[in-house]
Amino acid sequence: MAKRGKKYQDSIKLIDRTKAYDLDEGVDLVLETAKAKFDETVELHVKLGVDSRHADQQVRGAMVLPHGTGKSLKVVVFAKGDKVAEAEAAGADYVGGEDLVAKIQTENWFDFDVAVATPDMMGVVGKIGRLLGPKGLMPNPKSGTVTFDVADAIKDIKAGKVEYRVDKANIIHSPVGKVSFGKEKLSENINALMGAIIKAKPSSSKGKYLKSVSISSTMGPGIKLNSAKFSTEA
Structure with missing residues (x-):
């Protein structure tokens, strides 16, 4: 595996790998660890308790994020x-x-x-x-x-419509804005997308639906979020 640069190593030191952060704390950390010279994209990664090999456990949809993605699409x-x-x-x-x-x-x-x-x-x-x-x-x-x-x-x-769908590893990856959006807009986009993903839970999905939730910037490390804060499930 390629050795990460000094900026990435410095960023890693700011994160407690054993902790699942509340959304506000997590977004603060993403902004703090985004050290690239360009306006990095912030991505949401959600691992779901589904089996995407089964047609009735596919999770996919699309929605317009409250503040868009910050990217102009052709x-x-x-x-x-x-x-x-x-x-x-x-x-x-x-x-x-x-x-x-x-x-x-x-x-x-x-x-x-x-x-x-x-x-x-x-x-x-x-x-x-x-x-x-x-x-x-x-x-x-x-x-x-x-x-x-x-x-x-x-x-x-x-x-700023985003499409979300589970991949073969049962993970959804989606952009939720740019670092320049700031904390409030990023948090609102993440909450909106998480709401849509939770609403899209297949009825055939058993057990824990939100296995893990994390966010990261283009060049920054992943930051684990407290998935229980998004979900109403037991």
Whole structure:
């Protein structure tokens, strides 16, 4: 494992690894240990007591964070007819159909962060599913990216919508803002996202749902949070 730099080593000394911090303390520590010269992203990591191999224990969804993510996202929209003009008027970065699919296939073009598609375009978009899927870019009705209401979808994405889903290790990783947001905005974003994750608990999930919750900045160490403070479960 690569040796960590001096700033990281100094940051580690500020954290009690045996302790689960309350949210306010945890966010204070994230801000104190974010020592990079750029505005670091703060990420939330939530390990869940589910088995993501089972379809009925998948946890995924999307929500607009109260204060956004601090990142401006490029949106591509697959649409036709009057939906093309609607998407362009709503601020989509790229709009098209077969032409964009061909561009992705032939040029390996992925100059976008989120893909939105109208339902009548999914047959066309399906042709590049194996290219979009592994990159997490495939439009999906559950995350609100397959819809005829393209204007609202674009507005939400630009306002700071995040998608959350469990990975193979049953962990959700999601950005919750930038260090420059400060304590109050970061705490509100984290509380909002945790509320959505708790609400998304599958009925088939047994036992402890929130196994662990931690936050970290891009270059900083992980800080464990007291998961009981978020949950109403016993």
